[in-house]
Amino acid sequence: MKIIICLKQVPDTRNVRLDPKTNTMSREGVESIMNPYDRHALEEGVSLAAQYGGTVTALSMGPPQAAEMLKEAIACGADQGVLISDRAFAGADTLATTYTLANAVLALGAADLIICGKQAIDGDTAQVGPGLARRLDLAYASCISKIHEVRNDCLLARRMMDDGYDELEITLPALLTVVREINEPRIPSLKGKMNARKAVIKTFNAADIGADTALLGLAGSPTRVARVFAPEVRGERAMLEGTVIEQVKELAAKLEAII
Amino acid sequence: MLKIDEKLCIGCGVCEENCAFGAITVVDDLARVNDKCTLCGNCVDNCEVGALFIEEGEVVPKTDLAAYSGVWVYAEFRQGKIAPVVLELLGAGRGLADERGVKLSAVLLGHNLGDSARELIAQGCDEVLQIDNPALADFTDEPYANVLSTLIKQRRPEIVLAGATAIGRSFIPQVATVVGAGLTADCTELAIDEDGSLLQTRPAFGGNIMATIVCPDTRPQMATVRPMVMKALPPDPHRRGVVEDLKAEQFNLTSRVRVLSSVIAEPDKIRLAEADIVVAGGRGLESAKGFALLNELAEVMGGSVAASRAAVDAGWIDYPYQVGQTGKTVAPKLYICCGISGAIQHLVGMQSSETIIAINRDAAAPIFNVATYGIVADLFEILPLLIDELKGAK
Numbered sequence: 018m019k020i021i022i023c024l025k026q027v028p029d030t031r032n033v034r035l036d037p038k039t040n041t042m043s044r045e046g047v048e049s050i051m052n053p054y055d056r057h058a059l060e061e062g063v064s065l066a067a068q069y070g071g072t073v074t075a076l077s078m079g080p081p082q083a084a085e086m087l088k089e090a091i092a093c094g095a096d097q098g099v100l101i102s103d104r105a106f107a108g109a110d111t112l113a114t115t116y117t118l119a120n121a122v123l124a125l126g127a128a129d130l131i132i133c134g135k136q137a138i139d140g141d142t143a144q145v146g147p148g149l150a151r152r153l154d155l156a157y158a159s160c161i162s163k164i165h166e167v168r169n170d171c172l173l174a175r176r177m178m179d180d181g182y183d184e185l186e187i188t189l190p191a192l193l194t195v196v197r198e199i200n201e202p203r204i205p206s207l208k209g210k211m212n213a214r215k216a217v218i219k220t221f222n223a224a225d226i227g228a229d230t231a232l233l234g235l236a237g238s239p240t241r242v243a244r245v246f247a248p249e250v251r252g253e254r255a256m257l258e259g260t261v262i263e264q265v266k267e268l269a270a271k272l273e274a275i276i
Numbered sequence: 277m278l279k280i281d282e283k284l285c286i287g288c289g290v291c292e293e294n295c296a297f298g299a300i301t302v303v304d305d306l307a308r309v310n311d312k313c314t315l316c317g318n319c320v321d322n323c324e325v326g327a328l329f330i331e332e333g334e335v336v337p338k339t340d341l342a343a344y345s346g347v348w349v350y351a352e353f354r355q356g357k358i359a360p361v362v363l364e365l366l367g368a369g370r371g372l373a374d375e376r377g378v379k380l381s382a383v384l385l386g387h388n389l390g391d392s393a394r395e396l397i398a399q400g401c402d403e404v405l406q407i408d409n410p411a412l413a414d415f416t417d418e419p420y421a422n423v424l425s426t427l428i429k430q431r432r433p434e435i436v437l438a439g440a441t442a443i444g445r446s447f448i449p450q451v452a453t454v455v456g457a458g459l460t461a462d463c464t465e466l467a468i469d470e471d472g473s474l475l476q477t478r479p480a481f482g483g484n485i486m487a488t489i490v491c492p493d494t495r496p497q498m499a500t501v502r503p504m505v506m507k508a509l510p511p512d513p514h515r516r517g518v519v520e521d522l523k524a525e526q527f528n529l530t531s532r533v534r535v536l537s538s539v540i541a542e543p544d545k546i547r548l549a550e551a552d553i554v555v556a557g558g559r560g561l562e563s564a565k566g567f568a569l570l571n572e573l574a575e576v577m578g579g580s581v582a583a584s585r586a587a588v589d590a591g592w593i594d595y596p597y598q599v600g601q602t603g604k605t606v607a608p609k610l611y612i613c614c615g616i617s618g619a620i621q622h623l624v625g626m627q628s629s630e631t632i633i634a635i636n637r638d639a640a641a642p643i644f645n646v647a648t649y650g651i652v653a654d655l656f657e658i659l660p661l662l663i664d665e666l667k668g669a670k
């Protein structure tokens with residue numbers, strides 16, 4: 018089974034802040050990390066390959082330093098890392114990103130299974146997986162929380178829904194996006210780390226994957242960011258005073274008035 | 277590409293400080309861009325001397341914008357019911373359509389749709405396009421995406437809205453890909469600007485930043501919208517509208533994914549999004565036992581429980597109860613939070629609640645900035661007393 022995992026390097030959004038007064042972004046302590054959901058995608062690919070036989074390719078579109086993340090993916094069990102990198106990709110929204118990744122997958126000679134994270138924590142769009150599936154004309158399901166079994170021409174999996182879950186039979190080749198519940202990602206083994214150190218990350222540019230520059234990056238993106246600003250918070254804030262008993266009585270009275 | 281006008285740049289370093297990606301460094305009093313640049317434009321907005329600009333490459337052939345007209349709402353239908361978010365979208369869509377002076381339509385796909393189209397018209401739309409077909413009984417992405425994208429190509433709406441639900445977030449990106457449209461995920465605010473384009477506002481970077489997105493050169497403008505942020509109109513059973521039954525034969529309804537079974541979680545979990553009273557707990561509850569206390573409070577109040585991500589990650593309560601950026605959005609009459617610090621990612625999921633009550637022993641906790649009433653105290657002291665007090669009142 019040939020498996021491709023799509024991984025994105027993202028700023029650790031836990032530390033990104035916008036100063037509400039000046040509207041400026043502070044990047045103190047913001048480092049680049051592997052998108053947390055993609056870690057689960059990678060783990061699933063690596064364990065499927067171990068169970069059913071196959072190879073795992075870690076694929077990313079991003080700036081040159083994303084090669085480090087791909088080495089980490091190799092340390093976690095991927096067989097090879099492929100980076101698609103070109104200044105022409107800058108400013109890509111999800112439509113241009115799926116175009117680029119689709120060309121990259123075709124250049125790699127297609128796959129039986131492609132796994133993406135549910136969403137990337139920088140944009141939280143969750144659009145690249147479904148868009149890529151469509152471009153490659155693959156069977157698709159999102160938010161997979163369990164892969165029960167892989168058969169010759171299909172796999173059985175569980176999909177999370179808002180009101181519960183669905184059990185699905187998905188024809189192969191397919192593209193899935195996965196949620197955190199699907200597995201517990203492993204930490205790199207010693208052997209994995211050694212593989213990563215020796216690994217050479219293959220890097221391709223726009224021309225290598227036969228991409229039309231008019232469809233890449235900002236030029237190929239229908240969306241534009243018109244404005245960024247700090248989220249507003251409401252500031253009512255009436256603190257209840259007094260002893261614990263007094264506070265509880267006052268609160269209970271307020272609650273009874275509301276209910 | 278991000279360009280720097282070397283004549284204007286004074287090397288002040290404001291752009292370097294503001295770049296979340298570490299893509300700019302000032303060398304010899306001149307800003308320099310490296311490969312980490314994502315063209316987010318933040319530096320351009322912040323440069324006081326106007327030395328930075330984004331140079332657009334070749335532009336894709338322009339769409340004839342005037343050929344697109346009308347606002348569409350995807351009317352999600354599952355388990356025999358219209359999803360509540362659809363009514364909210366019709367409320368928002370009505371406003372947008374009136375401002376543009378165009379029709380508001382709903383697209384209803386599924387099987388055994390019954391009277392649902394009437395309900396949609398009562399909620400504000402002028403027209404319902406529907407297909408009632410067994411092939412659409414279960415949700416799978418392919419046929420749903422095929423139908424909606426074919427319809428969009430045929431009829432050219434200028435705006436297409438859908439709920440940011442599991443279903444909407446799954447297949448709407450496929451539709452946008454097929455029709456080559458821009459799509460903004462998880463919007464919390466929609467407006468029309470002077471030239472009639474849709475301003476789509478959404479949280480980004482884990483909720484730390486809000487961004488307004490536009491699609492200046494392409495149509496339709498597509499957005500998924502968070503449940504519980506838009507307001508539904510009061511239903512008007514006398515409203516008139518047109519219901520058009522579409523012929524299923526003109527669409528490709530085959531699917532390479534088959535739903536073998538659907539399991540609906542306990543009704544309690546679904547209730548959370550619609551509950552009038554929500555009692556939420558965070559890390560401050562310290563254990564699953566702490567949640568038992570919370571459950572008791574929810575029970576005396578007739579409310580539903582919810583949790584912060586910290587509590588879900590700790591395993592004290594299941595994910596469907598999580599409120600916030602990566603959980604549910606709720607907007608109940610009353611939201612009581614106990615032992616929740618009020619991280620922005622939690623706030624985005626609950627700050628439209630009518631009344632917010634916060635109990636936290638740290639007076640500096642940011643949750644108090646959004647609280648209507650705040651109590652600085654140990655929740656393990658307050659909650660048992662409060663439960664007794666409320667029980668006594670009954």
Ligand SMILES: Cc1cc2nc3c(=O)[nH]c(=O)nc-3n(C[C@H](O)[C@H](O)[C@H](O)COP(=O)(O)OP(=O)(O)OC[C@H]3O[C@@H](n4cnc5c(N)ncnc54)[C@H](O)[C@@H]3O)c2cc1C
Nearest residue numbers: 482558559560584585586600601602603615616617637655
């Ligand atoms: C991309 C991203 C997405 C996220 N999505 C979400 C999301 O959807 N929802 C979400 O909730 N979070 C989300 N988070 C996490 C969020 O940033 C916070 O970490 C989380 O909300 C904190 O949960 P908490 O308030 O329960 O815990 P803490 O921040 O640890 O706060 C616990 C609070 O309890 C108080 N406390 C402790 N003991 C007591 C006591 N005995 N009595 C009274 N008060 C007490 C403390 O003073 C403290 O303020 C997300 C983060 C990221 C980066």
Ligand SMILES: Nc1ncnc2c1ncn2[C@@H]1O[C@H](COP(=O)(O)O)[C@@H](O)[C@H]1O
Nearest residue numbers: 023024078133134136137142143144145
């Ligand atoms: N630049 C990229 N390179 C590789 N994979 C990506 C990239 N962007 C997004 N993805 C994949 O698509 C998923 C969803 O991303 P998003 O649509 O940006 O939220 C991620 O979890 C990744 O698996």
